[in-house]
Every structure is written in C-alpha cells, then in structure tokens.
Amino acid sequence: MAFLFKRNPKTPQDLVRTLIETVNKLDSSSDTNKKYQDECSRFLNQIKLTLYGTDDDSELLIPQSSDQISLLVTQIIQSDCLFQLISNLSKLDFDSRKDVSSLFSYLLRRQPTSTGVSTSSNTAILDYLTRGNPELLVMLIKGPESRENGLICGQILRECIKYEQICKFVLNHPLFWNYFKYVEIPVFELATDAFSTLHDLLVPHKKLTVEFLSKNYEKFMLNCNQLLLSKNYVTKRQTIKLLSDLLKRHNQEFINRYFDDTNNLKFIMLMLSDKSKNLQREAFHIFKFFVVNPKRSQKISDILIKNKENFIEFFNTFDVLQFHDNTLIDERDFVLKHIHGLPDIERIP
Amino acid sequence: MGAANKYYFEKCIGKGNFGDVYRAKSISSGKTVAVKVVCLDDSSDEMNQVIQEIHFLSKLRNKFITQYIESYLHGYNMFIVMEYCGGGSCSDLLRCHKHLDEGVVSYIIKGVLSGLSYLHAEHKVHRDIKSANILLTEDAQVKLADFGVSGEITMTRLKKNTFVGTPFWMAPEVIARSKTKGESGYNEKADIWSTGITTIELVTGYPPLSQYDPLKVLFEIPKKRPPILQGCSYSANIKDFVKYCLLKDPSKRPSSNTLLHHHFITRGSNVREKLIELINAKNVRMESKVKKPRHKISPANEHNSALSTPIVWTFETNRNLHSFLNIDLAMEQDESQGPTKHICQVEEKEEDKFKEETEMSHELVPTAPRSPVGRFAKDKACMLFYCLERVYHRGKNEFTKSAVAELMKSIQQHEQEQPGLCHTIVEEFERLLTTANNKP
Numbered sequence: 001m002a003f004l005f006k007r008n009p010k011t012p013q014d015l016v017r018t019l020i021e022t023v024n025k026l027d028s029s030s031d032t033n034k035k036y037q038d039e040c041s042r043f044l045n046q047i048k049l050t051l052y053g054t055d056d057d058s059e060l061l062i063p064q065s066s067d068q069i070s071l072l073v074t075q076i077i078q079s080d081c082l083f084q085l086i087s088n089l090s091k092l093d094f095d096s097r098k099d100v101s102s103l104f105s106y107l108l109r110r111q112p113t114s115t116g117v118s119t120s121s122n123t124a125i126l127d128y129l130t131r132g133n134p135e136l137l138v139m140l141i142k143g144p145e146s147r148e149n150g151l152i153c154g155q156i157l158r159e160c161i162k163y164e165q166i167c168k169f170v171l172n173h174p175l176f177w178n179y180f181k182y183v184e185i186p187v188f189e190l191a192t193d194a195f196s197t198l199h200d201l202l203v204p205h206k207k208l209t210v211e212f213l214s215k216n217y218e219k220f221m222l223n224c225n226q227l228l229l230s231k232n233y234v235t236k237r238q239t240i241k242l243l244s245d246l247l248k249r250h251n252q253e254f255i256n257r258y259f260d261d262t263n264n265l266k267f268i269m270l271m272l273s274d275k276s277k278n279l280q281r282e283a284f285h286i287f288k289f290f291v292v293n294p295k296r297s298q299k300i301s302d303i304l305i306k307n308k309e310n311f312i313e314f315f316n317t318f319d320v321l322q323f324h325d326n327t328l329i330d331e332r333d334f335v336l337k338h339i340h341g342l343p344d345i346e347r348i349p
Numbered sequence: 350m351g352a353a354n355k356y357y358f359e360k361c362i363g364k365g366n367f368g369d370v371y372r373a374k375s376i377s378s379g380k381t382v383a384v385k386v387v388c389l390d391d392s393s394d395e396m397n398q399v400i401q402e403i404h405f406l407s408k409l410r411n412k413f414i415t416q417y418i419e420s421y422l423h424g425y426n427m428f429i430v431m432e433y434c435g436g437g438s439c440s441d442l443l444r445c446h447k448h449l450d451e452g453v454v455s456y457i458i459k460g461v462l463s464g465l466s467y468l469h470a471e472h473k474v475h476r477d478i479k480s481a482n483i484l485l486t487e488d489a490q491v492k493l494a495d496f497g498v499s500g501e502i503t504m505t506r507l508k509k510n511t512f513v514g515t516p517f518w519m520a521p522e523v524i525a526r527s528k529t530k531g532e533s534g535y536n537e538k539a540d541i542w543s544t545g546i547t548t549i550e551l552v553t554g555y556p557p558l559s560q561y562d563p564l565k566v567l568f569e570i571p572k573k574r575p576p577i578l579q580g581c582s583y584s585a586n587i588k589d590f591v592k593y594c595l596l597k598d599p600s601k602r603p604s605s606n607t608l609l610h611h612h613f614i615t616r617g618s619n620v621r622e623k624l625i626e627l628i629n630a631k632n633v634r635m636e637s638k639v640k641k642p643r644h645k646i647s648p649a650n651e652h653n654s655a656l657s658t659p660i661v662w663t664f665e666t667n668r669n670l671h672s673f674l675n676i677d678l679a680m681e682q683d684e685s686q687g688p689t690k691h692i693c694q695v696e697e698k699e700e701d702k703f704k705e706e707t708e709m710s711h712e713l714v715p716t717a718p719r720s721p722v723g724r725f726a727k728d729k730a731c732m733l734f735y736c737l738e739r740v741y742h743r744g745k746n747e748f749t750k751s752a753v754a755e756l757m758k759s760i761q762q763h764e765q766e767q768p769g770l771c772h773t774i775v776e777e778f779e780r781l782l783t784t785a786n787n788k789p
Binding site (some may be wrong): 151 | 408425660664
C-alpha cells in the first residue's frame with residue numbers, strides 16, 4: 001500500500017525546486033490543474049510545517065532543527081520561489097493562497113538567532129524584495145486590480161511595508177499614486193483593503209512621511225481632497241481620518257502648509273455641512289485648527305469672515321451632545337467663541 | 350451603487366443591536382441569501398471594525414460556518430450578504446420546542462466545535478457563541494453565524510459601558526478583562542466556555558442565571574463558581590462535557606479539537622432525520638411570524654440630520670471687487686482706464702504682502718478709495734454712488750445688499766428731482782473731512 005502515501009521531497013532544496021516546478025505546471029484551463037493545485041498545497045503545507053513546527057489540524061509540535069529551517073529559508077529566497085508563487089497566485093487554491101501569505105509573514109518576521117548566520121535574519125528577504133526582484137513588489141502593489149487576489153496581495157504588501165526600506169520603495173514608486181484610484185474601486189473589500197494599505201504606507205513611518213509630504217505636498221493634497229468628494233461614504237470617512245492622522249505634531253511642515261491653504265479649508269467646510277454626523281465631527285476636528293491657528297493667514301481669515309453667519313448657523317445645528325464627548329463640547333464652545341469674535345464687516349480689498 | 354439593486358428584500362428574519370438580518374433573493378440568480386444591514390453612521394468607531402470583519406469573513410471557507418458572499422455600501426448602510434440557512438437558529442428551535450434532547454444537542458454541539466476548530470486555526474475568536482448564533486440549514490447542517498461583526502462590537506460596547514446585550518454566555522475572563530479596560534487579552538478558550546453555556550441552554554431551554562437581571566449577571570459570573578448541569582434526567586456524559594467546558598481557568602479548559610473526542614460528542618447517534626423533523630415543525634409554526642426590524646433602513650438622502658437646509662458656503666475672496674470693477678468700467682467707458690489699473694495694482698501688491706507676512710494689518714485699506722477721486726472730480730455725485738456701490742458689495746447678506754440698493758434707487762430719484770443734490774452732499778463730506786484734518 002506504499003503507493004498510497006505520496007512521496008514528499010526529502011531535502012529543502014528538493015522541496016523548493018519541486019514546488020516551483022509544480023507551480024509552473026498550473027494551468028486553470030487544463031484537466032490536470034486540480035492535481036497540481038493539490039500538490040502545491042501539499043508542498044506549501046510541508047514548508048509551513050517545517051517553519052512553524054505545527055500542523056493546523058493538531059496541536060502536535062514537530063520540532064525542526066534550526067539548520068533545517070535556515071536551509072529552507074535560504075533556498076526559498078535564493079530561488080525564485082516567492083516570485084513564482086505571487087505570479088501564479090490566482091491559479092493556486094483558496095487555502096494555498098493563505099499559506100503563501102503566512103510564508104511571507106514568517107520570512108519577514110524572522111529575527112536573527114544567536115547562532116544563525118546572516119542569511120537567517122530577515123535582511124535577506126528585504127534585500128531580495130527591494131533589490132533582488134523588485135518586480136515582485138510591483139505585482140503586490142498592483143494587487144487591488146485583481147478581484148481574486150487583491151486581499152491576499154494587500155495582506156502580504158502590508159506585512160512588507162512594516163519595514164521602512166520597503167515602504168520607501170513603494171512610496172517612491174510611480175504606481176503608488178494608483179492607490180488613490182484603487183480606493184474608489186466599486187468592490188467594497190478591495191477598495192477598503194487598498195485604503196488600509198494607503199494608510200499603512202503613509203502613517204506608521206514618521207520620518208518617511210515627513211519626507212514624502214514635503215516632496216509631494218501639491219499632488220498629495222490634490223488626490224486627497226478629491227477623495228473627500230467621493231460618493232462613497234466609507235472613502236470619505238477614511239480620507240478625513242487619514243488627514244487627521246497626518247496632521248500630527250511630527251509633520252510640522254505639512255501642518256503649516258495644510259492650514260495655510262484656502263483650498264483645504266474649502267474642502268473641510270464642505271465636510272462640515274455633510275449630512276453624516278460622523279463626517280461632521282471628523283471635519284470639525286480639522287476645522288478647529290483653521291480657526292484657532294495663532295498664525296492664521298489673512299486669506300484664511302477672509303473665508304472665515306465671509307462665512308461667519310454660516311458657521312454660527314452650523315454650530316446651532318451641530319449636535320455635539322450625541323457623541324457623549326465632553327472635550328468635543330468644550331472645543332465647540334472655544335471655536336464658536338473665536339467665530340463670534342470675527343469682524344462683521346468685510347475687509348476692504 | 351449598482352449592487353444595491355442586486356437583491357430583492359423579502360422579510361426581516363432577525364434583529365440585533367447593530368443591525369437587522371433580512372432574507373433576500375438575488376435578482377440575477379434567484380438564490381436566497383441572508384443580508385445583514387449595519388448603519389455605519391450610528392457610531393464613530395464601529396466602521397473600522399465592520400470593515401476589518403468583512404475582510405476577515407471574505408477569507409473564510411468552511412462548511413461549519415455561514416459562507417460570506419459579498420458586501421456593498423449604500424448611503425450609510427453596509428449590506429453584508431451571507432449564505433442563507435433555511436432552518437433558522439437554534440434559539441428559534443428552542444422557542445418552538447422548549448428544550449432539545451441530548452442526542453440532538455450532541456449533534457449540534459459537534460457542529461459548533463467543528464466550526465470553532467476551523468475559526469481557532471485561523472486565529473479567530475468567535476466571542477458570541479449562543480443558540481441564536483448557531484444556524485441550521487433545511488437539511489440540518491450546523492453552521493456558526495455572526496462571528497466577529499457583532500462579537501467585536503459587543504466587546505467595545507462593554508468596555509465603553511454602552512453594552513445592551515445579554516452576558517449569560519460570556520466567559521468570566523472576558524467580563525473581568527473588559528471591566529479593567531485593559532487589552533482584550535482572552536483567547537479562543539472563551540468560546541469553549543460559551544459552548545458549555547450553550548449546551549446547558551439547548552438541553553434545559555435557558556442559559557444559567559437567565560432569571561436574573563443581565564447587569565447583575567455581569568458582576569456575578571466572574572465571582573461565582575461555574576454553573577453545573579444537574580438533574581437525573583441528564584446523562585453523565587453531558588454533565589462531564591459541560592464541566593470541562595466550564596472550567597474557570599481558561600488554560601485548563603480543553604480546546605475544541607480535544608472536546609471533539611469527548612464521549613458526549615463521539616457517542617452521539619445519527620439524529621439528523623430527527624432534527625430535520627424538528628426544523629420543519631418549527632418552520633411551519635414560525636413562517637407566518639414576521640419580525641419587526643429594530644432599525645429602519647434609511648436611504649442616504651433621508652438621513653435624519655439637524656441640517657434641514659444645507660449651508661451654502663462662500664469661498665471666493667476678492668472676486669467682488671473684480672465684478673465691481675467691471676461694472677465700473679462699463680459705466681465709465683469713455684473715461685481713461687488709468688485709475689482702474691491703479692486699483693488693480695494696489696490689489697496685487699496687497700496679495701503679495703499676504704503671501705509674505707501672514708499677519709496682515711487692515712491699515713493698507715484706505716489707499717483704494719482714494720484713487721478714484723481724480724476721476725470723479727468733475728461730478729461729485731458719481732463719488733457718492735461709487736461709495737454706495739462699495740457699501741453694497743461689502744454687505745454680507747441679501748438684506749443689507751437690498752437695503753443699500755433701495756437707498757441708491759431713492760437717492761437717484763431725488764437727484765433727478767433736485768439735480769446737484771448728490772454733488773452737494775459729497776461737498777459737505779469733503780468740507781467736514783478737510784476741517785477735521787486741518788484741526789490738529
């Protein structure tokens with residue numbers, strides 16, 4: 001009965017090589033596809049088993065020697081395995097795609113061990129992704145264009161951009177700007193997933209953000225403000241939240257430019273008068289800085305003065321009590337006081 | 350928004366605190382689905398949880414959990430389309446049959462443990478196992494529903510003390526940790542506790558402590574000793590099973606995989622036919638009942654907002670002056686354009702200044718009106734109208750503007766009757782100003 005037990009490749013080299021071979025045989029239009037899918041799934045499982053030392057179905061721990069793991073990791077990175085897996089992602093079965101994602105996160109999170117050589121740390125994979133085969137990252141960046149793989153690619157990409165050097169690569173890539181289109185894709189999951197990627201690219205790495213916004217302020221604000229006009233309620237809320245996240249102290253230069261730009265004030269005012277109470281609240285949290293800014297410029301003041309009565313009318317209807325937030329009420333009162341203090345007659349131009 | 354017209358809503362089949370569930374038919378395929386409607390504008394934090402949950406749902410595929418199909422947004426409402434389970438929930442079954450016999454309970458709990466086993470391998474804690482969230486298909490397959498979306502939201506509400514659900518199924522460590530406002534550090538073992546409580550619920554008809562006020566129970570569960578299933582009508586196996594599920598120390602509680610090997614589960618007989626009968630009996634009795642949705646699905650444009658009429662913001666700055674200059678030019682076509690140019694220059698200079706220094710004083714202003722004096726020297730009446738025009742444009746609302754317009758109209762009338770009137774008025778102003786200026 002030995003033939004019932006499929007032979008598994010013995011060494012890590014064999015395993016990786018056979019996986020690559022099988023992945024390349026995948027062809028969704030062929031009858032043999034299911035067979036190769038199953039084989040890929042089996043090999044991926046075996047890799048997972050070696051790396052994580054556990055099986056999904058049981059809590060059984062199979063200890064693997066760290067040499068064995070190092071060898072496998074090196075083999076995966078040195079061969080074109082990851083690239084092949086991502087290129088053929090849509091041909092793999094549902095669970096295998098998730099295995100690919102956990103393979104990436106294992107490789108990326110792997111820390112150098114005391115005994116390990118340099119290849120066992122994650123610097124090898126970072127080098128591979130940014131220099132060895134940057135096409136792979138490009139495929140991941142374009143992930144949202146595929147309905148089938150968008151979410152898996154998004155998950156892998158977000159795992160990658162936790163590392164500053166990869167995040168920098170993506171931010172500087174011309175395809176980065178596609179994310180402002182991806183977030184408007186009509187498929188809800190894809191659009192929102194693309195937005196989490198956009199957020200993770202722009203928010204966590206503060207130094208990169210400062211640099212990026214300084215270089216790309218105009219283009220970024222143009223794209224961002226455009227999203228505030230989206231017909232999609234979720235996109236609007238995510239965008240205004242993103243702006244709030246970026247208007248933080250470490251981004252002083254961005255803050256100065258943002259609050260001195262009458263165009264931004266206009267978009268925030270449009271959000272204030274949106275029907276959604278949450279958009280109103282989020283907009284208020286940005287609007288307040290336009291008003292109380294001690295360095296407020298005349299052109300900003302001009303718009304505020306012109307709309308003095310509108311603001312008073314807005315604050316009459318802005319129902320802060322429903323948010324159960326006392327700070328918000330205090331801030332509302334403070335801003336309203338400033339608004340009341342604005343001159344009644346327009347400045348003579 | 351095209352997706353909004355893809356389904357035909359038939360009736361409300363369940364209501365929750367965060368959204369109601371409807372039975373709907375796909376217009377293209379005719380397939381019956383369950384659609385959960387969640388309003389995203391009701392709360393400030395829940396939107397991201399719902400989004401995360403949808404991402405998670407779309408990555409799950411297992412026959413013991415209700416399959417996610419798609420979701421779409423319409424206005425503020427999120428529509429989450431899931432597989433429809435025609436057998437309804439186990440709590441519907443209890444409502445109809447009061448309690449279930451052990452064989453049926455063993456079969457149902459086996460399905461629950463199988464579903465949990467999958468979820469836990471995906472590193473997901475269900476958090477809300479109870480009979481209402483265990484669904485049955487018409488051919489008596491068991492499927493877990495409502496993982497996450499409700500579970501996570503329940504947890505945040507509990508932390509923020511805005512919780513309105515019932516805590517009877519909650520593990521003691523879940524309540525304890527949420528009360529300390531710390532991280533939700535509990536793990537998948539919380540689901541095992543809830544499975545134990547659900548076992549008691551299915552076999553007796555009620556979860557323990559259900560006779561008490563839910564708020565009181567919230568304090569009792571962490572303090573009290575775990576409930577035990579008592580009574581000679583229950584077998585030793587089920588009592589033992591419940592005892593293991595309800596170990597107070599989560600680390601001692603067995604995993605779903607281990608519990609699948611418990612005698613209570615493995616020694617169950619095939620009761621599927623029997624369960625199908627129970628489901629049919631229930632469906633016949635419940636079919637006529639229509640649940641009234643707790644939330645109204647409000648279309649985006651009818652959202653209750655205090656802003657009845659949208660505010661129309663005024664954005665243009667300095668544009669008034671330009672339009673004014675145009676009028677001015679039209680009026681004085683034969684005049685030289687020198688002074689007008691002069692005004693424009695002043696304006697440009699001012700704008701440059703704004704760019705340079707942010708703190709702009711209002712002092713620069715008087716230069717502007719002085720310039721047209723030369724142009725109007727011959728006819729001082731024009732000066733008066735020039736000033737009135739400016740007052741008109743400075744008026745910020747229609748009332749002021751129309752008042753000024755009225756004033757201009759009537760001055761014009763008087764001027765026609767008494768030519769030279771306006772000229773004299775301006776002369777008087779001039780005289781006053783010169784004497785005022787010469788005094789110091």
